[in-house]
Amino acid sequence: MSSVLLLSILMLSLLGIVLAIILYLVAQKFKVFEDPRIDQVEAILPGANCGGCGFPGCRGFADAFVKTDDITRMFCPVGGNDTMAAAAAIMGKTVEAKETQVAVIRCAGSPENRKRIVQYDGATSCKIATSLYGGDTGCQFGCLGLGDCVAVCKFDAIYIDPTTLLPVVDEEKCTSCGACVKACPKFIIELRKKGPKGKRIFVSCINKDKGGIARKACQVACIGCGKCVKTCPHDAITMENNLAYIDFNKCKLCRKCVEECPTGAIREANFPPRKPKIEAEVQTEKTE
């Protein structure tokens, strides 16, 4: 009885050892060399797997980063400059720091500014609504407020404001991965440089209609009057299809255009409130 037990234990152990040796030999034969630096780079990356870099997840980015010669065109928007510098150090390279970007919403058509003329009761998806009709207001360019951008943001950085019915980007959380830019069927969201201390100026409208039509549809639409273009001392503003666009790199943040715009289509972000002195000056000018 006991010999049977012993024999089976012996047999199984032997079998195990033999198979282990075979497995080891096979693994040696088919071994694929993988650059250990891929693991190191991956460990530095944020692990958000958001795809904002254009690669399938962080591992994909790390793989490409180690294998390519030219790393200047690669960037992890979530990790930002620090992460990129650390990753480049592993490769014994350096990278230039990029200015951080943030998503901006180029539509200010809240219900107050832009009357709702029809009621939409289809599926809650901007993409579907766009395929069905121009929008629930007179503006066929404006935000539909159904939140496709909110749905794709992996960082919880964007939400729909319940009173304006427009998306709002949380600057602290936004990593500029660009997922929302791709998701918006109306092409409303733009990645813009964040600016010094977050200060930036942009036209918060993409309506390409002629002035009268645009104004009728929305009170804060860009009407293409060109006043901002004339006012700008730095040639930063261009006009195309009745729509003004401010070049971030040329803009010196003087805020002259913001004052000039008759509809208030130009937005300023993170500026301190204007000094009351200027307001007083404006008032005296008017009374004169």
Place this chain on the structure above:
Amino acid sequence: MNMLKTFSKGGVHPSENKISANRSIEILPLPQKVSIPVSQHIGAPATILVAKGDKVKVGQIIAQSAGFVSANIHSSVSGTVESIDAVLDSSGYKRQTITITVEGDEWESSIDRTTDLKKDIQLTSQDIIKRINEAGIVGLGGATFPSHVKLSVPSGKKADVLIINGVECEPYLTSDHRLMLEKGHELMVGIQILMKALNVSKALIGIENNKPDAINYLKIIAGEYKGIEVHALKVKYPQGGEKQLIKALVNREVPSGGLPIDIGTVVHNVGTAFAVYEAVQKNKPLFERVVTVTGKILPRTANYMVRIGTSVSDLIAAAGGLPEDTGKVVNGGPMMGKALVNTDVPVTKGTSGIIVFQSKESKRKTESVCIRCAKCVSICPMGLEPYLLNKLGQQMIFDRMEQENVLDCMECGSCSFECPAHLPLLDYIRLGKAEVSKIIRSRKN
């Protein structure tokens, strides 16, 4: 009693509501101005031939077909071109449109305005197709596919039977029904012209059994014309779909991704056949059509002969004006039509009806969750699984949607109609179709 024919897979029975069935076709008085979009058909928008300030006559060509799949556009009134501009269309997008102020009613002299029936067909098959192309005729059932394209059978293929769609399976609509009753002989000659163009000796007209007067009348007069048969069909939506109608009448199945011509059939709508008669025998291009104006809350429902470009609000005004309690105005039938975002949009070649719904009739019911009842699967006439496509669409898994043959969906809306959870199934399926087509196109490049 013998069983009536119908298609075999799926189908639903929405309430018919053919309120305007007894109202004969009236000619709508000329509007003050018309807005004629240059893209009223599937395919390339037509190229504009007139300029602001030009004088035009009724039937004059004002925009020329831009390619094989495109169609000519003719003026529907006489007067002066007021503007050429982008104007809101029925879905709230701006489209290139020619606006003409109406002055008098002067027709091109080449058009035969008499009402006598002209039976003998002089043109050859090729000249017929050419004339149909020149006249800007598109599928008037709503699909607006240029008719000459369907008649130009590709080499290596051959049609053996022409199918005429008199089904009008959408609830409410009655324009085809009235046309069959009032223009029966013209319709028959139109069908003979189409038969000659296709070189077939047999044509079958399919009509649903809820129009017994039209069936009887056409059966009686069909005796005078060679090769035309009238068939009564069981009432079932969407029998007016090409593939369903072919299945019902000749029991053939169009393969997935294929066309009716692949199995020797060509389908045309009765409205199209009538337009073909007018184009070929009377030299009259397509610039007017029958439009049903209906709705339970409208004071008066009607079937109007309308010049293309007339504003929908003019039509509704003629029918007694928009009632207070209006919830939705739909362009087309209630199943496949689209709600209008505003009524100042023009009637186009594809407008078969305008339906006014009360707010309480038009509200979508609140969605709940899919209970896996499989109703959508059993009613889908294309044999798809709408519940699955809906889920895949929501999660944007478009490659799986392609494998599930989402492109076969004919957008009949039966699934959304039947779904007890009121899910917007077709919305997500449409999204999937658009995305999958994009993927396929990018794969080809």
